Amino acid sequence: MTPGIDRAAYRAMSAAELEDKIRYYNARYWDESDPAISDDDFDFITRLLAEKDPGNRLLDQVNAPAVAATADIRHERPMLSLDKVYSLPELVAWLEKTVRTADEKLLIQPKYDGISVLWEDGVLSTRGDGFTGKVITDKVPLIDLETLSGVLPLAEYPGRVLGELLIRTDDFKRRYASILNANGKPFKNSRNAIGGIMSLKDISGMTAQHARLTLVDYATVSRPATAAEISRIWPDVLEEMEQLPYPMDGLVVKLADAEYAESLGNTAHHPRGQIAFKFSGIRRTTRLLGVEWSFGKNCLTPVAELEPIEINGTTIRRATLHNLQNILDRDLQIGDAVTVERAGDVIPYIVSSEPGPERRSALITHCPCCGHELVRDLPELRCVNPECFETRLQLLLASIRSIGIEHLGEPSLRKIMTKLNVRTLSDLFNLSEINIFSQLRDDGFQGTSTQNLYREIQAARTVPAYKVLAALNIKGIGANIAKTILKKHTFAELRTLSTEQLAEINGIGPERARALHDELIRQSDGLDELLAAVTLVASSTEERPKICFTGKMPEKRAWYESIAKAAGYDPVDSVTDALALLVAADPNASSTKIADAKRLSVPIQSLDLWLGSVKNFVPKKEEPDKSDQMTFDF
Ligand SMILES: [Zn+2]
Incomplete structure (x- = not known):
């Protein structure tokens, strides 16, 4: 099959000439099982005939085999x-x-x-x-x-x-x-x-x-x-x-x-x-001229370079290829005939392909940025070199979006990374205004834009905990899941949990739990730095993990509740399935609350154990009550 007929030549044909062409191509397609032109070109010719001779009987007979x-x-x-x-x-x-x-x-x-x-x-x-x-x-x-x-x-x-x-x-x-x-x-x-x-x-x-x-x-x-x-x-x-x-x-x-x-x-x-x-x-068939691998968050994304074609008045030169898996599944190679679809304003994509007469692999084995050998982590292709500049750029860009710095785009970040050697969110937070200005003056960072950028970065340092968790770029842990997780556990607690304990959080599952567990350990140093650079604000009370106390305790209930609040919990009086933790003076006692918690599978912890887990928030006894504190440090 040849990609593309000369459409202008067909426009000049008479109805009888078009009929001949349609009969020929229809027979090639259905009777000889050897299509000579693409479907969209065949349709184009039948549309021409329909325009010239709307009642033509041949129009009702084509598109079906004998x-x-x-x-x-x-x-x-x-x-x-x-x-x-x-x-x-x-x-x-x-x-x-x-x-x-x-x-x-x-x-x-x-x-x-x-x-x-x-x-x-x-x-x-x-x-x-x-x-x-x-x-x-x-x-x-x-x-x-x-x-x-x-x-x-x-x-x-x-x-x-x-x-x-x-x-x-x-x-x-x-x-x-x-x-x-x-x-x-x-x-x-x-x-x-x-x-x-x-x-x-x-x-x-x-x-x-x-x-x-x-x-x-x-x-x-x-x-x-x-x-x-x-x-x-x-x-x-x-x-x-x-x-x-x-x-x-x-x-x-x-x-x-x-x-x-x-x-x-x-x-x-x-x-x-x-x-x-x-x-x-909305489809046209053309030829795949090449594949460009561009850097995405944590992977290389293939983009098709096409012999230009026009679909609905727009010239198409590129189409998305989604990921490595898509190329492997289609056995797509450079030189193949590809059918491209563009529906509305969505990015054009390839719906089908046929091997070209001369074809070569579209795959790459080494990172175009750092030269490191690439890893097939299907469906994606990844550069796993921790020092790879482009990979770090995309990861940092994703973190910046997650933490809520809206106006720092890829071109500016690229300059900041190059000139100021910034690699992480904490690096970014620790930049001074004078630093940005003196180093980037020649790159379009003028007085006000530097000031605005600096202000926005500083403003993002006061941040809800779930955004920090989402900014770690852990697979499967976006903002919504991060919110769910932090409804059940505080950030500090999260870092002490086992994979099994994490998997018990509703909607997490074993795969995410493993990724979360491993990444919190792998990124531990960076996370310490990041937590030192930001101030976590508790989200609204309904987004905090709920905690309840039961049994006779040495101090007044209010004292424990103030510690709980400081540690990011929302203390409540009753046991429901929304409860994240029941702290009992004696977990073996028989109380309605303990029975309810067991029935609802709410975790129960002894007072001593819990106090140990929040010891950083236990005030010295002489100090005044801190129950109104809304922010907390790690
Ligand atoms: Zn690389």
């Missing part, structure tokens, strides 16, 4: 093809003239790229030209039916099904590697395979090779939406649907109210209550 049939069948109700749109604005325009209110309910379904068929009274027939279909009941032994309630052999299903006959992409990978076509060769992809198999008069060769086809009921995958939200959710819907294991060339949007849809009736060729959104309007 099938070997035993008879013709007249459809009781015509099986019309769908009208098509190629962009979100076109889809929105269709909605505007179709829906009654912004709340109109819609269904979004895959537009499967297979053969539209009807199973009724034990007869399987194709859509054909919409009015007369082909009977293909002899293919039924190869077919499994996929419905909302599960999968079963089609022959065993007594009901009526309107759906698409196809080969699931996962089935194709697993099963079809060893299945050969009539010429003794493997099929190129699932769509070629379905075309090839449907053209067979005798399926015994396929039965012997255990080929399986799937009939998907159109109702099986159906995502509800309202007209008002379509524009907002569209990029996500596309990405979600593209993950499904079916060959697809677009999505179908239909009115959920079947009665209303019916009342709208049909145009000469299409029902008015539904529309096909074709991927070809």
Whole structure:
């Protein structure tokens, strides 16, 4: 397949010339299983013909393979093809003239790229030209039916099904590697395979090779939406649907109210209550010229460099490749033909690829910054050299975001790291204003911008504990999880817990617990420095771990509660499942609180043990009460 036809030359062609081209490419695609051009180029040519000659019958016949049939069948109700749109604005325009209110309910379904068929009274027939279909009941032994309630052999299903006959992409990978076509060769992809198999008069060769086809009921995958939200959710819907294991060339949007849809009736060729959104309007095939590995937080991120193409008026030169795993899964190499999608304002990405005639690996083995050997930590590729400048830059940048310094971007940080040898958050906090100004004066840091930056850095030194925890860049520990953790434990306590104890915190799980435990130890020195540089403010009381006391204690209850507050707890009077710790004068005593704590799996600690864990906060007895203190040090 060659990436890209000369579109200008096609625009100049007559309808008859376009028809010839369409017949030729359709046959190459379906009958010879050897596509000569990309799907989006094929669609482009059919769109040109539709513009020049909207009623052309060929438009209804393409995009389907020739099938070997035993008879013709007249459809009781015509099986019309769908009208098509190629962009979100076109889809929105269709909605505007179709829906009654912004709340109109819609269904979004895959537009499967297979053969539209009807199973009724034990007869399987194709859509054909919409009015007369082909009977293909002899293919039924190869077919499994996929419905909302599960999968079963089609022959065993007594009901009526309107759906698409196809080969699931996962089935194709697993099963079809060893299945050969009539010429003794493997099929190129699932769509070629379905075309090839449907053209067979005798399926015994396929039965012997255990080929399986799937009939998907159109109702099986159906995502509800309202007209008002379509524009907002569209990029996500596309990405979600593209993950499904079916060959697809677009999505179908239909009115959920079947009665209303019916009342709208049909145009000469299409029902008015539904529309096909074709991927070809947002996809183009081009060539992968190279892969650039850029530094992300803790990993190297591949970016595709493309032979420039235009999608919806925007020239695309680069596309995201997500991570190393994605390249390995696709066996993507430089020189391959790649199909790029750009939906709305999201970053363009590669949806499929085919090996190019000359290709070379896109992988790298050594860090482009420091030359250190890279580590495959799938799905990512990492530089593990602790001194690697670019890696440190990205990690520090992530920490800066987590701790809440908003206006220090990558270019400025790069200068600060280079000129002032800053490597960590504590380095940054310990910079003086004069230091920043004198070293960076020549780099655009003028009086006010230096002052503003300095002020923002200083302001960030007073920080809730969860932001400090999130700023450690521990895998899986973002701001929200950090909040959850610090509801159960104070920061000081956290550093003394075992992996098992950490895993008991709701929503953490063993993997995060291990990462948290190991990283708190590995980063211990840096964390001491950081904690010395910041002032932790307790978050609002509901974000602090709740503590409760029970039993007769040597001092007044208020004295223990003041220590608890200073250590970051929120003392409460009753035992609920929100309680983080029950401190008992005698854990073996029998009290309602102890019984409740046991029932709710709330940890119970003896008074002596607990006092030991918070000894830094125990005031000397002569000192005045400190219960109002809201900040604390380590
Ligand atoms: Zn490196």
